[in-house]
Amino acid sequence: MTRALWFILKLAILVAIVVWLAENPGAVTLAWRGYVVETSIAILLLAIVVVAVVAALLYRLWKAIRRAPRRFGRRRRARKRERGYQALTRGMVAVAAGDAAAARRFATEADNLLRDPPLTMLLSAQAAQLNGDDRAAEKYFQAMLERPETAFLGVRGLLNKALRENDRPVALKLARQAHDLQPRTPWVLTTLFDLEARSGHWEQAERILLEAQKLGAVAPDIARRHRTALLLERSYEAELAGRVGEAQTLAGSAHDQMPGFAPAAVRSALLLARAGKPKPAVRTIERAWRIEPHPDLADAFREIEPNADALAQVKRFERLMSANPDHPESHLALARVALTARLWGEARKHLSKALALRPSRRTYRLLADLAQEEHGDAIGARDWLAKAALAPEDPGWSCGNCGAGFGSWRGVCGNCGSFDSVQWRETPTGDALAGPAGTDLLAPPEPRQSAA
Numbered sequence: 001m002t003r004a005l006w007f008i009l010k011l012a013i014l015v016a017i018v019v020w021l022a023e024n025p026g027a028v029t030l031a032w033r034g035y036v037v038e039t040s041i042a043i044l045l046l047a048i049v050v051v052a053v054v055a056a057l058l059y060r061l062w063k064a065i066r067r068a069p070r071r072f073g074r075r076r077r078a079r080k081r082e083r084g085y086q087a088l089t090r091g092m093v094a095v096a097a098g099d100a101a102a103a104r105r106f107a108t109e110a111d112n113l114l115r116d117p118p119l120t121m122l123l124s125a126q127a128a129q130l131n132g133d134d135r136a137a138e139k140y141f142q143a144m145l146e147r148p149e150t151a152f153l154g155v156r157g158l159l160n161k162a163l164r165e166n167d168r169p170v171a172l173k174l175a176r177q178a179h180d181l182q183p184r185t186p187w188v189l190t191t192l193f194d195l196e197a198r199s200g201h202w203e204q205a206e207r208i209l210l211e212a213q214k215l216g217a218v219a220p221d222i223a224r225r226h227r228t229a230l231l232l233e234r235s236y237e238a239e240l241a242g243r244v245g246e247a248q249t250l251a252g253s254a255h256d257q258m259p260g261f262a263p264a265a266v267r268s269a270l271l272l273a274r275a276g277k278p279k280p281a282v283r284t285i286e287r288a289w290r291i292e293p294h295p296d297l298a299d300a301f302r303e304i305e306p307n308a309d310a311l312a313q314v315k316r317f318e319r320l321m322s323a324n325p326d327h328p329e330s331h332l333a334l335a336r337v338a339l340t341a342r343l344w345g346e347a348r349k350h351l352s353k354a355l356a357l358r359p360s361r362r363t364y365r366l367l368a369d370l371a372q373e374e375h376g377d378a379i380g381a382r383d384w385l386a387k388a389a390l391a392p393e394d395p396g397w398s399c400g401n402c403g404a405g406f407g408s409w410r411g412v413c414g415n416c417g418s419f420d421s422v423q424w425r426e427t428p429t430g431d432a433l434a435g436p437a438g439t440d441l442l443a444p445p446e447p448r449q450s451a452a
């Protein structure tokens with residue numbers, strides 16, 4: 001609307017000027033080198049306007065021609081960059097798809113087109129890796145390490161390579177470097193934690209674990225289990241170094257972290273007993289038994305008072321059993337001490353209850369012992385042992401990572417070096433049943449792979 005008004009206004013002004021010029025024609029005479037032009041003011045003005053418009057158009061054309069090469073160059077560069085990004089994208093897709101040849105082709109193309117090393121180096125490195133050229137990949141990652149904007153990607157590439165090659169000292173160094181660069185990245189924290197723990201750096205591992213837990217990179221229950229394992233390992237280390245008091249305090253902290261975790265309760269109780277404190281030792285085992293009865297706890301409970309006679313042991317175990325009276329382990333533990341005390345009826349009662357709750361090889365073996373010792377019944381004992389062979393395997397300590405079985409718990413798997421992977425499992429593999437659990441409860445775990 002305003003535009004139409006504006007147009008009408010302009011038209012009116014123009015018409016007014018034309019009318020005014022028609023009414024006041026005037027005369028102009030131009031004389032130059034013998035030529036004489038006679039015209040009116042209106043024609044002269046029109047001629048000036050036409051000349052001005054033509055001059056303006058010519059100037060614009062000249063400017064456009066002058067700028068053309070620069071504009072052409074810019075457009076060509078933009079097209080090149082676009083093709084470069086396209087090659088980069090396709091290269092990344094090829095890496096994700098595992099197409100080594102395409103990845104290499106697009107990496108070279110992107111590198112040529114973009115000439116922006118920080119952008120293309122990662123693709124080049126991944127393409128090299130995919131083509132099995134680890135040395136070239138490492139070269140790219142090293143180069144990325146030199147630039148602050150790509151340093152983290154470089155560290156990540158080198159760290160993954162070290163982890164793949166199982167080169168723990170190098171991996172640990174790189175993980176620490178990655179942690180310095182990006183201290184809040186979850187995978188950096190969990191990787192660094194694992195490497196510190198596998199290397200036996202318990203206190204560093206504990207610190208990293210706390211950071212990881214704060215960021216939610218580790219679930220609270222897993223973090224508590226790891227912390228318990230670290231405290232137990234520190235306790236073993238302190239004991240080996242002759243710091244028995246510290247060993248006991250650390251074992252106590254481990255037990256407080258997870259009161260139902262048998263290895264922590266056993267270690268804490270036995271160190272207390274050894275320090276001449278049998279009462280808190282008994283309380284520790286009872287606390288754990290209430291949460292989760294375990295054969296290792298029963299062994300430790302007996303060991304707290306090794307000199308008690310057989311009947312006194314039965315009395316002690318009756319009290320322990322009252323903490324968790326309906327658990328098969330309670331019946332088994334009591335049956336064992338009853339057998340030693342030659343209380344046959346008592347032993348039989350608890351073995352049959354254990355059998356009703358959960359048939360197991362241990363129960364059948366104890367029934368064989370009972371038949372042999374009570375009546376000298378070798379045939380009856382053999383029958384029970386035959387049943388034991390067919391019964392479900394007893395749970396044992398085994399590594400969740402490699403499946404290796406162990407006679408007792410340890411923080412680092414002696415077979416594959418994983419940290420906190422040895423757990424009490426229903427279906428142990430390997431030689432988990434080689435020896436009775438907890439034969440050497442106070443001994444530190446066997447020498448482990450870590451020595452860094």
Ligand SMILES: [Zn+2]
Nearest residue numbers: 399402413416
């Ligand atoms: Zn293992």
